[in-house]
Amino acid sequence: MQAHASDEQVRAVCEKIERAGFKAHPIPGAQRTAIGITGNQGLVEIGLEELPGVQEVIRVSKPYKLVSRDVKQDNTVVQFANGGSVGGKELMIIAGPCSVESREQTFASAERVARAGARFFRGGAYKPRTSPYAFQGLGEEGLRILAEVRSRWNLMIVTEAIDYESLDLVEEYADVIQIGARNMQNFSLLKRAGKAKKPVLLKRGMSATLEEFLMAAEYVMSEGNYNVILCERGVRTFADHTRNTLDLSIVPAVQRLSHLPILVDPSHGTGKRDKVSPLSRAAVAVGCDGLMVEMHCDPDRALSDGMQSLYPDQFDELMGAVRQIAPIVGRTVAPVTSAQPAAAR
Numbered sequence: 001m002q003a004h005a006s007d008e009q010v011r012a013v014c015e016k017i018e019r020a021g022f023k024a025h026p027i028p029g030a031q032r033t034a035i036g037i038t039g040n041q042g043l044v045e046i047g048l049e050e051l052p053g054v055q056e057v058i059r060v061s062k063p064y065k066l067v068s069r070d071v072k073q074d075n076t077v078v079q080f081a082n083g084g085s086v087g088g089k090e091l092m093i094i095a096g097p098c099s100v101e102s103r104e105q106t107f108a109s110a111e112r113v114a115r116a117g118a119r120f121f122r123g124g125a126y127k128p129r130t131s132p133y134a135f136q137g138l139g140e141e142g143l144r145i146l147a148e149v150r151s152r153w154n155l156m157i158v159t160e161a162i163d164y165e166s167l168d169l170v171e172e173y174a175d176v177i178q179i180g181a182r183n184m185q186n187f188s189l190l191k192r193a194g195k196a197k198k199p200v201l202l203k204r205g206m207s208a209t210l211e212e213f214l215m216a217a218e219y220v221m222s223e224g225n226y227n228v229i230l231c232e233r234g235v236r237t238f239a240d241h242t243r244n245t246l247d248l249s250i251v252p253a254v255q256r257l258s259h260l261p262i263l264v265d266p267s268h269g270t271g272k273r274d275k276v277s278p279l280s281r282a283a284v285a286v287g288c289d290g291l292m293v294e295m296h297c298d299p300d301r302a303l304s305d306g307m308q309s310l311y312p313d314q315f316d317e318l319m320g321a322v323r324q325i326a327p328i329v330g331r332t333v334a335p336v337t338s339a340q341p342a343a344a345r
């Protein structure tokens with residue numbers, strides 16, 4: 001649509017698309033609104049060019065449409081209630097333990113995350129574990145603990161939904177719904193996430209190509225949820241000095257093809273604590289939109305992923321380094337002063 005197109009003009013174009021039996025996806029951008037059309041098998045010839053407010057009709061030949069920069073040139077920016085955002089200038093820093101294990105462990109970790117100046121807290125209440133005998137998470141009790149963290153520390157909550165049932169609950173409690181690597185091609189779950197009212201953080205499958213990754217995001221967007229945040233978390237290779245091989249080259253590759261933000265998770269991406277800070281620095285330098293880092297108040301006693309979780313002091317150091325690198329690549333980091341417990345605010 002043209003930059004000055006009115007809401008009525010956008011609505012009229014959408015109605016015409018829907019009347020022709022297709023689905024219209026109005027996606028607002030900084031400059032103008034783009035309207036994606038899906039459900040068509042070939043060229044759409046319903047005379048949209050003549051409608052008032054229409055700038056141009058572009059045929060997207062790639063298999064992913066709504067995800068593509070052809071449909072929307074401006075970066076997608078997602079804003080959060082605590083002032084945080086992703087996709088703009090400020091880096092989205094998400095930190096916290098792999099799992100929510102107890103109220104004490106979660107609160108102790110959250111305090112350090114907040115005091116270091118991150119605006120987002122992670123922690124799994126539902127854990128996709130390789131072994132059925134490993135800790136599976138606290139379920140809804142874990143989500144309640146996370147909700148308490150949000151009100152106490154003004155941190156936005158990122159937590160994983162592993163199936164349909166948990167997605168309903170995660171949508172209710174969390175600020176960002178995480179879809180894990182193992183579920184990147186769980187298409188029914190992706191469609192359900194596409195109907196959710198909260199942003200979705202989609203992790204790359206451990207053997208997914210760039211196109212498969214973008215097609216997974218397309219599943220979510222095709223259902224009407226346009227707030228998708230991508231996350232690189234390492235892929236399987238022959239390397240045995242790390243748990244996974246962190247593929248930082250996917251960051252500029254995604255940014256060329258898509259308007260969606262892309263984060264990097266160097267914790268699962270390397271699986272080794274000593275490699276998390278160096279790879280986080282590299283990820284910021286390469287131009288990612290943020291980091292997701294595992295940090296535990298007592299990693300040696302963690303019930304999952306302790307080996308790759310930073311000690312709180314290491315996380316402080318990492319934040320210091322990120323604050324130094326960010327301006328070189330035109331990014332900012334939330335000020336430390338934003339971290340105050342609710343009572344002090």
Ligand code: PEP
Nearest residue numbers: 098180181182203233268
């Ligand atoms: C996680 O973030 O804790 C997690 C399980 O990640 P992934 O899906 O990338 O393995």
Ligand code: MN
Nearest residue numbers: 098294304305
């Ligand atoms: Mn983990």
